[in-house]
Amino acid sequence: MSVFEKGGVRIHFEEAGSGFPLLLIAGGVFAAEAVSVMLQVWVYRWHKRRRGKEYADAHKVFRMAPLHHHFEKLGWAEPQVVTRFYILGAMCAAIALATLKVR
Helix, strand or coil, rough: CEEECCCCCCECCCCCCCCCCHHHHHHHHHHCCCCCCCCHHHHHHHHHHHHHHHHHHCCCCCCCCEEEEEEEECCCHHHHHHHHHHHHHHHHHHHHHHHHCCE
């Protein structure tokens, strides 16, 4: 256990490890939105360099990025997309809370 002292104040703390994976779980929907854009751009550029613009246009990962626009292009109504992402966000938050240590 580490101690920080300054003046008459003493603070005890422990290193609990990196919280980054927990942030990815808690913000799962936001992470998926960001990753979908990065993946779409990377795959499009890769196909465009290798085989040309026409091939890249025909072989995208998603119909449109970010991910929520892809589902709208598939014919889902916007309230349906919002509701499902809201449910997924709540599930991700519950999973993140379940992984926390309680002392």
